[in-house]
Amino acid sequence: MIEAISLCKRYGVFTAVDDLSFQVEPGQVLGFLGPNGAGKSTTMKMLTGFLTPTSGTARIQGHDILDDSLAARRCLGYLPEGAPCYGEMSVSEFLRFVARARGLDGAAVSGAVGAAMERLNLGGVVHQPIETLSKGFKRRVGLAQALLHDPDVLILDEPTDGLDPNQKHEVRRLIQDMSGDKIIVISTHILEEVEAVCNRVMIIAGGRLLADDTPAALVARSRYHNAVTVVLDNPESAASVLSELPQVSRAEIRDGALTVFPAGEGLFGAVTGAVEANGWSVRELRLENGRFDEVFRTITQGETRGEAA
Amino acid sequence: MNATLTVMRRELTGYFATPVAYVFIVIFLVMTGVFTFYLGGFYERGIADLDPFFRFHPWLYLFLVPAIAMRLWAEERRAGTIELLLTLPLSLPQAVVGKFLAAWLFLGVCLVLTFPTWITVNYLGSPDNGAILAAYIGSWLMAGGMLAIGSCMSALTRNQVIAFILSVVACFVFLLSGLPVIMDLFTGWAPQVLVDAIAGLSFLAHFADISRGVIDLRDLVYFVLVIAFWLVANVILLDARKGE
Numbered sequence: 001m002i003e004a005i006s007l008c009k010r011y012g013v014f015t016a017v018d019d020l021s022f023q024v025e026p027g028q029v030l031g032f033l034g035p036n037g038a039g040k041s042t043t044m045k046m047l048t049g050f051l052t053p054t055s056g057t058a059r060i061q062g063h064d065i066l067d068d069s070l071a072a073r074r075c076l077g078y079l080p081e082g083a084p085c086y087g088e089m090s091v092s093e094f095l096r097f098v099a100r101a102r103g104l105d106g107a108a109v110s111g112a113v114g115a116a117m118e119r120l121n122l123g124g125v126v127h128q129p130i131e132t133l134s135k136g137f138k139r140r141v142g143l144a145q146a147l148l149h150d151p152d153v154l155i156l157d158e159p160t161d162g163l164d165p166n167q168k169h170e171v172r173r174l175i176q177d178m179s180g181d182k183i184i185v186i187s188t189h190i191l192e193e194v195e196a197v198c199n200r201v202m203i204i205a206g207g208r209l210l211a212d213d214t215p216a217a218l219v220a221r222s223r224y225h226n227a228v229t230v231v232l233d234n235p236e237s238a239a240s241v242l243s244e245l246p247q248v249s250r251a252e253i254r255d256g257a258l259t260v261f262p263a264g265e266g267l268f269g270a271v272t273g274a275v276e277a278n279g280w281s282v283r284e285l286r287l288e289n290g291r292f293d294e295v296f297r298t299i300t301q302g303e304t305r306g307e308a309a
Numbered sequence: 310m311n312a313t314l315t316v317m318r319r320e321l322t323g324y325f326a327t328p329v330a331y332v333f334i335v336i337f338l339v340m341t342g343v344f345t346f347y348l349g350g351f352y353e354r355g356i357a358d359l360d361p362f363f364r365f366h367p368w369l370y371l372f373l374v375p376a377i378a379m380r381l382w383a384e385e386r387r388a389g390t391i392e393l394l395l396t397l398p399l400s401l402p403q404a405v406v407g408k409f410l411a412a413w414l415f416l417g418v419c420l421v422l423t424f425p426t427w428i429t430v431n432y433l434g435s436p437d438n439g440a441i442l443a444a445y446i447g448s449w450l451m452a453g454g455m456l457a458i459g460s461c462m463s464a465l466t467r468n469q470v471i472a473f474i475l476s477v478v479a480c481f482v483f484l485l486s487g488l489p490v491i492m493d494l495f496t497g498w499a500p501q502v503l504v505d506a507i508a509g510l511s512f513l514a515h516f517a518d519i520s521r522g523v524i525d526l527r528d529l530v531y532f533v534l535v536i537a538f539w540l541v542a543n544v545i546l547l548d549a550r551k552g553e
Binding site: 045048049050051070071073074078080081082084085086087088089090093097098100101102103105129145 | 311312315316318319322323326327388389390392393395396397398399400551552
């Protein structure tokens with residue numbers, strides 16, 4: 001379990017993380033979501049023991065990050081932002097170093113390195129210097145390094161940043177495979193990533209926690225939740241007809257698509273009924289689930305106060 | 310201890326995985342040769358000892374040791390690997406000492422590789438090999454002192470050039486602290502005790518003692534304390550500034 005207790009980090013007058021408290025239970029994949037400079041990385045750096053909090057503390061599996069830093073660090077695997085690695089070392093040399101630094105020795109080193117390389121498909125580049133690898137491979141080396149010792153807690157700072165769509169998909173699948181009974185914390189500013197892999201989301205901006213919920217519940221906060229969008233030839237006249245329906249609160253036309261917002265239950269049935277009754281030729285008709293980007297903007301707007309590290 | 314050795318091993322493989330180690334060894338050997346045989350007048354003196362060889366070591370180290378030390382922490386900062394290293398379950402002193410030991414061992418290897426000079430002097434005459442061994446030990450200790458200074462300076466910045474210049478200046482002050490160029494800054498206003506203390510900090514004086522062939526406990530303690538002091542400073546500075 002991760003428990004953060006009033007974590008604060010200040011740089012002079014600038015507050016990067018402001019009184020952040022939360023708990024993460026095993027089995028949760030928590031996404032830290034926020035604009036750039038929101039304090040996501042700073043929070044992760046404090047949890048992993050790299051930065052000392054200005055005040056507050058955190059416990060990783062019961063070990064205090066200030067009083068018992070080494071024990072806390074033993075429980076976790078960490079992928080720093082940008083996945084830094086020692087570029088001059090080969091993949092196997094680097095992973096063997098991390099395994100030994102994690103306290104493994106002898107056959108356990110080879111076992112752990114072999115398993116991690118297999119899991120991340122690094123077999124073809126074992127003896128290549130890391131600096132000669134592509135970005136996707138480097139990221140995989142960084143991930144291999146983080147999960148080498150099969151930690152209970154994985155903290156991954158922007159694990160898919162800068163990867164192409166296939167590589168992103170691969171990394172997300174890997175995170176899903178690993179979830180099980182581990183605690184996984186990822187940070188990202190890619191909204192669909194949260195929907196794809198996380199079962200809990202914390203939205204952070206200006207160093208403060210603004211929302212903490214499941215992705216589905218957050219999406220349901222969208223004003224588009226349960227709205228109906230229709231694409232047809234004459235949206236203006238359709239809009240005036242649909243606005244008369246008791247189930248419709250408002251109608252909006254954007255890029256030729258007409259969206260009607262619900263005033264109560266049964267909007268979709270009412271709209272399809274109106275389409276049939278008027279004989280409109282409809283090219284597209286869909287029930288909106290909600291728009292994450294719109295929720296994100298609503299929650300974070302006005303909360304970003306300058307750029308943080 | 311294990312963690313320290315793990316860090317040391319990684320650092321050493323890092324040296325030899327790049328041309329850094331080989332370039333440094335070649336330059337070190339060529340420079341010692343030039344200093345010994347041309348500037349030192351090894352043959353002209355007609356004395357079977359390695360004084361012309363050791364006499365230039367402080368000046369050689371003044372530039373070569375900071376060149377090795379500058380990358381120790383500045384490079385970790387620049388590449389971001391410092392975040393990886395310091396979130397592994399090892400303590401800050403273990404990381405600092407591990408990296409220092411790697412660089413110090415490497416300098417020791419460079420020194421050992423100067424053995425043809427030692428063979429030459431034994432072929433030409435019969436030198437006091439005990440004194441030569443003492444001088445080698447003294448030279449290695451002095452290299453360690455400068456390395457500890459350089460490692461500390463390297464922890465201050467992500468820029469290797471700045472780290473290099475800071476270390477050269479700091480090593481220069483330590484090297485010359487017995488000579489008028491530094492002492493004139495203090496005599497006249499500082500109390501005599503302080504002036505004597507500063508004069509006693511000179512690398513040159515302590516190295517000269519040892520290279521005469523006498524390993525005095527005081528000289529050993531001096532170098533060990535210098536190394537310890539700068540490594541402790543290194544740990545403190547790194548802890549305060551690692552996130553920057």
